[in-house]
Amino acid sequence: MAKIKPRVKVPKKAAAGEIVEIKALISHPMHTGRAKDKKGNKIPRKIINKFVASFDGQDVFTANFEPAVSANPYIAFPFKANKSGAFTFTWVEDGGAEFTASKKMTVA
Amino acid sequence: MKQTTQFSTISRRHALAMLGAAGAVVLAGVPAYADGAAVAAKIKGLTGGKSVGEGAIELDLPEIAENGNAVKVAFSIDSPMTADNYVKAVHVMADGNPTPEVASFNFTPAMGACSASTRMRLAKTQNIIVLAEMNDGSFKQAQATVKVTIGGCGG
Numbered sequence: 277m278a279k280i281k282p283r284v285k286v287p288k289k290a291a292a293g294e295i296v297e298i299k300a301l302i303s304h305p306m307h308t309g310r311a312k313d314k315k316g317n318k319i320p321r322k323i324i325n326k327f328v329a330s331f332d333g334q335d336v337f338t339a340n341f342e343p344a345v346s347a348n349p350y351i352a353f354p355f356k357a358n359k360s361g362a363f364t365f366t367w368v369e370d371g372g373a374e375f376t377a378s379k380k381m382t383v384a
Numbered sequence: 385m386k387q388t389t390q391f392s393t394i395s396r397r398h399a400l401a402m403l404g405a406a407g408a409v410v411l412a413g414v415p416a417y418a419d420g421a422a423v424a425a426k427i428k429g430l431t432g433g434k435s436v437g438e439g440a441i442e443l444d445l446p447e448i449a450e451n452g453n454a455v456k457v458a459f460s461i462d463s464p465m466t467a468d469n470y471v472k473a474v475h476v477m478a479d480g481n482p483t484p485e486v487a488s489f490n491f492t493p494a495m496g497a498c499s500a501s502t503r504m505r506l507a508k509t510q511n512i513i514v515l516a517e518m519n520d521g522s523f524k525q526a527q528a529t530v531k532v533t534i535g536g537c538g539g
Contacts, residue, residue, distance in 0.1 A: 295496045308505075310482065331494065338490040339500070344481050346454040346503040353489075356465075356496025 280304050284365055286379040290357035298329065301350045302367050302375060308343035324349055326368040332361040357383045420479045423513055430475060430515060431523050441514055441526035444501070452506040452532040457486070459514050459526070460499035465491070471498040473517040480510025506532050 285299040302324060309321025327339040327349070337353050360382045367375045427436065444458035463471045470493045476486040486504045498516075513527045 336492050336494045340488045342485040344486040344505050346505050350503050352501040354495050354497040354499055
């Protein structure tokens with residue numbers, strides 16, 4: 277299976293009060309539980325079901341994904357830059373496995 | 385369900401697209417589809433039977449999706465996003481997929497604006513319904529049709 281790798285894009289610098297866009301993507305097949313492999317066996321459901329973005333330890337945005345979300349789920353959302361800090365992004369897979377990434381943002 | 389749509393530009397474009405295709409551009413309401421009932425039931429479950437308003441939600445969806453495996457879905461909601469007045473949650477649903485839910489998002493005032501963008505799978509031509517829950521407990525809804533091209537003729 278392809279390696280599960282998160283990628284996020286956060287502006288390094290932002291002006292105070294500016295609304296910046298955060299983009300996050302994780303490479304993941306998002307098996308819906310409906311597709312079959314070459315032998316005709318069902319591929320069990322395995323998706324990223326949750327994405328949480330937090331800033332300095334406080335959750336600011338959460339997304340819940342269903343199987344209808346495409347493979348390599350991508351999410352973009354706004355954030356109002358008020359102070360410098362660090363984002364932590366967490367993806368939760370079915371079964372409870374977690375993948376994280378973090379990025380710093382400096383507010384001038 | 386009354387569907388006074390604010391997407392006059394979108395529906396106008398839809399109208400043009402229909403000239404060449406028997407597009408199922410139905411803004412006449414969710415319950416017209418068999419699967420629409422599942423969406424309607426889901427909305428009822430989320431709202432607790434409260435009335436759902438229109439407006440303030442702007443959808444960004446392709447009119448025609450050539451590849452149903454990755455269809456862009458984006459929305460933005462006009463909201464001040466202050467502690468007293470913000471959008472709490474947004475639910476994206478589709479009425480022609482095996483299950484109606486696509487994704488849901490929880491917003492906080494820290495975001496400063498309410499919008500999100502992701503990609504979804506669509507099994508066939510269908511309606512996308514976006515339901516927004518405000519912090520005061522009221523609901524707003526918007527909907528649009530995406531025509532999904534099957535096969536390689538490119539729509």
